[in-house]
Amino acid sequence: MTTDQGRPRKADREDPRAVHQRIAADLRDEILSGELPREARLPSTALLIDRFGASNASVQKAVNLLKDEHLVTSRAGAKTTVTYRPRRIVVPAAYSAPAAPGETYRWISEAESQGEAATIELLSVGKVAAPREVAAAFGIEAGEPVARRTQLLRLDDQPAELVHSHYPLAIAEGTPLLEPRKIRGGTPALLAAMGHTPAPEGTVDRISACIPTQEQFVALHLPGELIPVLRTFRVVRSTKDVVIEVTVMAKAGHLYELQYTF
Numbered sequence: 138m139t140t141d142q143g144r145p146r147k148a149d150r151e152d153p154r155a156v157h158q159r160i161a162a163d164l165r166d167e168i169l170s171g172e173l174p175r176e177a178r179l180p181s182t183a184l185l186i187d188r189f190g191a192s193n194a195s196v197q198k199a200v201n202l203l204k205d206e207h208l209v210t211s212r213a214g215a216k217t218t219v220t221y222r223p224r225r226i227v228v229p230a231a232y233s234a235p236a237a238p239g240e241t242y243r244w245i246s247e248a249e250s251q252g253e254a255a256t257i258e259l260l261s262v263g264k265v266a267a268p269r270e271v272a273a274a275f276g277i278e279a280g281e282p283v284a285r286r287t288q289l290l291r292l293d294d295q296p297a298e299l300v301h302s303h304y305p306l307a308i309a310e311g312t313p314l315l316e317p318r319k320i321r322g323g324t325p326a327l328l329a330a331m332g333h334t335p336a337p338e339g340t341v342d343r344i345s346a347c348i349p350t351q352e353q354f355v356a357l358h359l360p361g362e363l364i365p366v367l368r369t370f371r372v373v374r375s376t377k378d379v380v381i382e383v384t385v386m387a388k389a390g391h392l393y394e395l396q397y398t399f
Contacts, residue, residue: 155195156189156191156192156195156199157191157195157196157198157199157202158199158202159189160185160189160191160195160196160199161199161200161202161203163189164179164199164203165203165206165208165391168203168208168209168219168221168223169208169221169223169224169391169392170223170224171222171223173219174219174222174223175219175220175221175222175223176218176219176220177218177219178216178217178218178219179200179203179209179216179217179218179219181216182196182197182200185199185200200217202361204217205360205361206360206361206364207220207221207360208220208221209221224391224392224393224394225292225297225392225393225394226393226394226395226396227388227393227394227395227396228247228395228396228397228398229342229369229395229397230397230398231243231247232244232246232247233325233335233340233373234325234335234337235322235323235325235326235328235329235334235335237322237326238322238326240322240326241321241322242257242320242321242322242323242326243323243325244257244290244323245257248292253292253293254292254293254294255290255291255292255297256290256291256294257288257289257290257291257319258288258289258290258291259286259287259288259317259318259319260287260288260289261285261286261287261317262284262285262286262287262314262315262316262317263284263285263315264282264283264284264285264306264315265282265283265285265303266279266280266281266282266283267279267280267281267282267283267303270370271283271303271383271385274372274380274383275303275305275380275383276380277305282306283303283304283305283306283309284303284304284305284306284308284309284310284314284315285301285302285303285304286300286301286302286304286314286324287299287300287301287302288300288302289356295358296356296357296358296389297357297388297389297393298357298386298387298388299352299353299356299357299386299387300384300385300386301384301385301386302324302382302383302384303382303383303384304324304381304382305380305381308328308331308333308381312327312331313327314327324382328375328381328382333375333377333379333381334375334376335373335374335375335376335381335382336374336375336376336378339373339374339375339376339378340371340372340373340374341371341372342369342370342371343369343370343371344367344368344369344370344395345367345368345370346365346366346367346368346390347365347366347368347387348365348366349364349365349366349387353366353387357387357388357389359389364389364390364391365390365391366387366388366389366390367387367388367389367390367393367395368385368386368387369384369385369386369387369388369395370383370384370385371383371384371385371386
């Protein structure tokens with residue numbers, strides 16, 4: 138940054154974080170973007186000291202943060218090695234459509250096509266008072282009862298996504314949507330079979346980066362208090378232009394990217 142006369146100008150704002158946190162942030166981004174690939178060796182302490190103009194103690198504290206997040210590992214007398222792969226790219230359009238009769242839920246089949254083992258744990262099923270934003274999407278009063286299914290999705294046995302899916306009681310009452318069991322093919326397939334086919338262009342995602350709630354922090358096994366979650370608020374309309382599902386999803390923000398094609 139320079140002035141009109143070409144003289145260097147001090148930045149308007151400097152990073153207020155501790156030195157070791159700033160170092161960890163830059164290295165974390167290089168690991169999760171693939172710049173430092175899995176099994177690569179982390180630059181030596183001497184190189185990191187020179188690169189960041191930091192003390193040995195700050196560099197060691199930064200590396201320890203990355204160890205706590207399971208991004209790197211080291212043994213006595215050995216180099217520190219990257220143990221995490223780049224961020225997973227998730228393509229919502231690939232698994233939001235209903236599965237064909239007899240097929241596995243698309244989220245699982247898509248993960249398997251990428252060489253990952255996917256599982257779904259059903260945490261709870263029941264009627265709840267509709268949160269304000271869910272109620273607004275359904276066009277009902279806040280607090281009115283809706284059906285809710287809560288699931289934890291895992292990839293390679295690691296928590297990937299916490300999902301709260303809501304349904305109008307007019308649709309869910311007396312159906313498997315309110316039964317405490319998994320639904321073969323997933324809820325999109327069930328809704329389609331019930332005559333509530335999701336419209337091809339009837340899904341709207343609203344995505345934000347948020348500090349995790351207590352529930353999200355615990356369920357997703359987040360490694361640090363400042364790791365954000367990617368929160369997706371999804372409204373699904375049927376081919377009859379009726380809102381049939383409102384879902385709130387949370388992923389660990391440092392591990393996933395969402396890819397949309399326009």
